Amino acid sequence: MSSFPTSTVLGYPRIGPDRELKRALEAYWDGRSTRAELERVGAELRARTWRRLAELGLEGLPSNTFSVYDQVLDTSVLLGAVPSRYRDAADPYFAMARGTEGRAPLRMTKWFDTNYHYLVPEIGPETEFRLDAGKPLGEVREARALGYETRPVVLGPVTYLLLGSALDRLDEVLGCYAELLSALAAEGVAWVQLDEPALVGDRTASELAAVRTAYERLGSMGARPGLFVASYFGSLGEALPVLAGTPVEAIGLDLVRGPVPETDLTGKTVVAGVVSGRDVWRTSPGRALAALAAVRASRVVVSTSCSLQHVPYSVAAEPELEPGVRARLAFAEEKVAEVVALAGADFLSPGFENAGYEVTGSEVAGFGGTDSEVAGFEGDGFGGDVPVGRPSVALPGPVVAGERSPYAVRAAAQAEHLSLPPLPVTTIGSFPQTGELRAARAAVASGTLSQAGYEHRVEAEIERVIRLQERLGLDVLVHGEPERNDMVQYFAEHLDGFAVTRLGWVQSYGSRCTRPPILYGDVSRPSPITARWAAHAQSLTDKPVKGMLTGPVTIVAWSFVRDDLPLRDVVLQVADAVRQEVRDLEAAGVSIIQVDEPALRELLPLRRAAQADYLEWAVAAYRRATSGAGDRTQIHTHLCYSDADQILDAIDGLDADVTTIESARSGARILGAVSAFGRGLGPGVYDIHSPRVPSAEEVESLVRRTVAALPVERVWVNPDCGLKTRTYEQVEASLANVVTAARRLRDELGA
Ligand SMILES: Nc1nc2c(c(=O)[nH]1)N[C@@H](CNc1ccc(C(=O)N[C@@H](CCC(=O)N[C@@H](CCC(=O)N[C@@H](CCC(=O)O)C(=O)O)C(=O)O)C(=O)O)cc1)CN2
Numbered sequence: 032m033s034s035f036p037t038s039t040v041l042g043y044p045r046i047g048p049d050r051e052l053k054r055a056l057e058a059y060w061d062g063r064s065t066r067a068e069l070e071r072v073g074a075e076l077r078a079r080t081w082r083r084l085a086e087l088g089l090e091g092l093p094s095n096t097f098s099v100y101d102q103v104l105d106t107s108v109l110l111g112a113v114p115s116r117y118r119d120a121a122d123p124y125f126a127m128a129r130g131t132e133g134r135a136p137l138r139m140t141k142w143f144d145t146n147y148h149y150l151v152p153e154i155g156p157e158t159e160f161r162l163d164a165g166k167p168l169g170e171v172r173e174a175r176a177l178g179y180e181t182r183p184v185v186l187g188p189v190t191y192l193l194l195g196s197a198l199d200r201l202d203e204v205l206g207c208y209a210e211l212l213s214a215l216a217a218e219g220v221a222w223v224q225l226d227e228p229a230l231v232g233d234r235t236a237s238e239l240a241a242v243r244t245a246y247e248r249l250g251s252m253g254a255r256p257g258l259f260v261a262s263y264f265g266s267l268g269e270a271l272p273v274l275a276g277t278p279v280e281a282i283g284l285d286l287v288r289g290p291v292p293e294t295d296l297t298g299k300t301v302v303a304g305v306v307s308g309r310d311v312w313r314t315s316p317g318r319a320l321a322a323l324a325a326v327r328a329s330r331v332v333v334s335t336s337c338s339l340q341h342v343p344y345s346v347a348a349e350p351e352l353e354p355g356v357r358a359r360l361a362f363a364e365e366k367v368a369e370v371v372a373l374a375g376a377d378f379l380s381p382g383f384e385n386a387g388y389e390v391t392g393s394e395v396a397g398f399g400g401t402d403s404e405v406a407g408f409e410g411d412g413f414g415g416d417v418p419v420g421r422p423s424v425a426l427p428g429p430v431v432a433g434e435r436s437p438y439a440v441r442a443a444a445q446a447e448h449l450s451l452p453p454l455p456v457t458t459i460g461s462f463p464q465t466g467e468l469r470a471a472r473a474a475v476a477s478g479t480l481s482q483a484g485y486e487h488r489v490e491a492e493i494e495r496v497i498r499l500q501e502r503l504g505l506d507v508l509v510h511g512e513p514e515r516n517d518m519v520q521y522f523a524e525h526l527d528g529f530a531v532t533r534l535g536w537v538q539s540y541g542s543r544c545t546r547p548p549i550l551y552g553d554v555s556r557p558s559p560i561t562a563r564w565a566a567h568a569q570s571l572t573d574k575p576v577k578g579m580l581t582g583p584v585t586i587v588a589w590s591f592v593r594d595d596l597p598l599r600d601v602v603l604q605v606a607d608a609v610r611q612e613v614r615d616l617e618a619a620g621v622s623i624i625q626v627d628e629p630a631l632r633e634l635l636p637l638r639r640a641a642q643a644d645y646l647e648w649a650v651a652a653y654r655r656a657t658s659g660a661g662d663r664t665q666i667h668t669h670l671c672y673s674d675a676d677q678i679l680d681a682i683d684g685l686d687a688d689v690t691t692i693e694s695a696r697s698g699a700r701i702l703g704a705v706s707a708f709g710r711g712l713g714p715g716v717y718d719i720h721s722p723r724v725p726s727a728e729e730v731e732s733l734v735r736r737t738v739a740a741l742p743v744e745r746v747w748v749n750p751d752c753g754l755k756t757r758t759y760e761q762v763e764a765s766l767a768n769v770v771t772a773a774r775r776l777r778d779e780l781g782a
């Protein structure tokens with residue numbers, strides 16, 4: 032077996048440095064282009080990535096890390112797990128990803144603790160696993176034609192089945208993987224990477240036994256490539272000895288999130304993830320080299336801690352960043368350069384371990400100066416170090432919570448103040464983000480539209496949204512968030528301590544991307560952010576307008592965060608800024624304030640041992656943000672994903688007067704769980720991710736179900752999430768049906 036290359040990355044961004052894939056996908060979906068054109072763009076992006084990685088000097092090039100939508104969906108296709116309802120669709124792949132008229136898409140949920148979403152494998156008794164290796168084989172051949180030997184990356188059998196809640200199907204699925212390995216061997220592939228991130232979570236004894244079974248079986252095959260099992264997003268813990276006991280030749284460890292294990296891995300290759308794929312900070316060569324030197328294995332390969340798909344392409348595209356911040360940053364390209372530089376250092380030579388933290392950047396060719404030489408900063412080279420000349424961190428005071436009266440007192444004050452009808456109809460905040468609004472923001476950035484001209488357009492859009500809601504008959508209105516490019520980036524742009532990028536796009540799902548802000552310093556709010564827009568909206572109508580804020584956990588979860596402070600302290604700083612916003616909205620006459628916290632579950636630590644502590648401070652931060660509101664101000668919160676089961680007590684602990692939560696597609700389960708809260712509840716009545724317009728009957732039956740489960744005076748009627756990705760045409764038709772359904776039920780209840 033040929034030895035593993037000296038340097039590699041576990042995966043790479045694929046949306047394109049200028050979001051070429053996003054544009055190609057949307058053109059194809061809109062019928063402005065063809066599948067062939069989409070394929071052409073994909074091939075171009077793959078070629079570009081291999082070429083760039085090779086140019087940067089990386090030895091081990093991955094393939095099959097590209098996807099036109101999602102790598103988990105690709106794995107379902109690879110294994111033949113395509114539910115029958117999609118088989119006769121015009122394009123089954125995208126029918127699974129996005130649904131069609133009459134066909135619901137696969138369920139989508141968060142990839143571990145990231146803001147990336149995957150499509151959940153739908154595995155049932157009727158699923159017949161059958162290998163379709165076209166994609167990985169095709170990419171190997173495609174790269175070879177360009178002169179590159181690659182290592183195909185495939186999601187591993189155990190993680191795939193755990194994501195699909197079908198580990199009992201291991202035997203069948205292993206048959207497919209075995210066939211895949213034979214096919215790759217026949218193709219002359221030297222190494223294959225099987226990703227098993229699920230192994231960094233708490234695994235039961237039978238799940239660990241499945242790991243052993245899987246890799247004993249695949250490992251004992253005759254003709255096969257070298258097996259590299261990659262773990263990431265944490266430590267393998269008890270799964271490491273299990274994996275080490277199987278014949279796999281290489282094991283990937285996340286040495287950013289976890290320590291170098293004590294386990295003696297002699298006989299194995301360790302692919303050491305010392306360059307973080309989850310943040311944007313330059314790597315400290317001292318720390319990385321010390322970790323590399325400490326690994327006890329027969330061979331140590333330098334790598335990233337996970338795929339680089341979670342970071343933007345290149346800092347080179349961001350000339351406008353403040354130089355002091357920019358100097359600390361490494362995006363995908365720069366991280367590859369770091370991997371290559373580290374692989375060139377002599378970290379395995381005797382005595383190197385002792386050099387440890389003394390090693391500075393200048394000793395590693397390619398790091399561009401020692402850590403301490405980086406302009407304006409001091410410290411060991413990690414991103415979050417406080418810049419010289421700034422006040423050091425103001426630690427938040429005690430976590431205040433529960434200043435508000437008990438719910439019953441608040442509810443009475445709110446009922447009197449707001450006088451809402453039963454089953455009030457509302458939305459989650461955003462209305463369609465039109466091309467005109469996006470173009471207007473781009474025009475301000477390029478200097479062709481004045482700030483005043485832009486604000487005028489935003490006000491006009493707010494008026495349009497208010498009038499539309501009045502016409503449709505909604506009860507609690509929103510301003511529609513037209514001034515926001517994104518619910519997190521917008522706040523980051525108005526807070527001190529954050530930097531934002533121009534082209535730092537990271538894929539969130541399918542063609543949808545975000546530019547995660549960079550939280551590099553102490554956070555504070557120089558001036559009010561949202562009150563003027565909310566006040567403007569309220570001035571246009573007699574109906575209550577709900578103010579709209581993003582919660583502290585979500586702002587931090589969807590940003591790249593300094594790592595020199597405990598996450599808790601960073602979140603509490605953000606909570607204080609949100610608290611000021613709540614106060615200002617209230618003072619501006621806004622009686623209902625929604626503070627969204629859709630990322631509450633996302634930051635939940637993957638290991639149970641750390642979860643309680645997280646939930647305690649996360650809830651405390653939310654209450655710190657919202658508890659400044661008076662009793663008659665109604666606080667709403669919103670969470671999207673329905674996999675809320677693990678955090679129900681925490682959601683309850685937020686103590687919001689009203690909780691709106693995704694529910695349309697997971698119905699009864701979530702309803703049963705959250706109905707115990709004893710406060711207002713708005714389970715979503717339709718899925719906003721699909722262009723489909725729900726009928727009034729369908730909405731009515733969902734509301735009926737909710738009314739049967741809890742006291743009617745606590746029930747709210749609303750969609751699953753914000754409407755920003757939909758068109759006005761879809762939104763008008765859908766909301767009209769929602770109002771019709773609510774009114775029918777109201778009549779029936781005699782209210
Ligand atoms: N941060 C974040 N994470 C989240 C969510 C979210 O809303 N925000 N929602 C959940 C689902 N994830 C989502 C992620 C992204 C989008 C989304 O709609 N993203 C937009 C981009 C939003 C944005 O930043 N828009 C900017 C820039 C838009 C743009 O592309 N401008 C053009 C120029 C304008 C023109 O001429 O058209 C360009 O740069 O080329 C703006 O509106 O200003 C997209 O991919 O299309 C939706 C949901 C979970 N995670």
Ligand SMILES: [Zn+2]
Pocket residue numbers: 459629669670671751752753
């Ligand atoms: Zn949402």
